[in-house]
Amino acid sequence: xxxxxxxxxxxxxxxxxxxxxxxxxxxxxxxxxxxxxxxxxxxxxxxxxxxxxxxxxxxxxxxxxxxxxxxxxxxxxxxxxxxxxxxxxxxxxxxxxxxxxxxxxxxxxxxxxxxxxxxxxxxxxxxxxxxxxxxxxxxxxxxxxxxxxxxxxxx
Numbered sequence: 001x002x003x004x005x006x007x008x009x010x011x012x013x014x015x016x017x018x019x020x021x022x023x024x025x026x027x028x029x030x031x032x033x034x035x036x037x038x039x040x041x042x043x044x045x046x047x048x049x050x051x052x053x054x055x056x057x058x059x060x061x062x063x064x065x066x067x068x069x070x071x072x073x074x075x076x077x078x079x080x081x082x083x084x085x086x087x088x089x090x091x092x093x094x095x096x097x098x099x100x101x102x103x104x105x106x107x108x109x110x111x112x113x114x115x116x117x118x119x120x121x122x123x124x125x126x127x128x129x130x131x132x133x134x135x136x137x138x139x140x141x142x143x144x145x146x147x148x149x150x151x152x153x154x155x
């Protein structure tokens with residue numbers, strides 16, 4: 001039995017609409033986030049800037065040669081979730097193509113990444129943040145068990 005095309009068109013339109021909606025998923029309210037990072041008065045190049053909301057998925061960006069960044073919620077979806085965030089800035093980023101290489105040593109203090117004290121509020125508008133980082137203080141450890149053991153623990 002043949003079904004005429006004009007009888008299948010409404011069903012195909014509904015199916016196409018459902019499929020189109022499946023790829024993106026529901027996104028939270030996002031706002032554009034950009035900024036600049038300096039370390040000891042100079043632009044910090046090649047650093048990963050992470051905006052971690054209190055709940056939900058973080059947003060990421062990389063600094064360029066001028067220390068400037070923009071964040072994405074996921075690839076090709078710019079912005080960060082509206083609300084309070086802990087910001088982490090890292091330079092010791094592993095090469096995803098070399099699983100054998102030891103993790104690179106972080107070059108900026110733990111208070112900006114592993115133990116970040118950077119807090120920012122992303123508002124429903126264009127958001128621009130400047131992070132002025134200074135050396136001094138402990139560097140983060142590459143030991144994944146250090147956080148579990150706690151500070152001052154040698155074993």
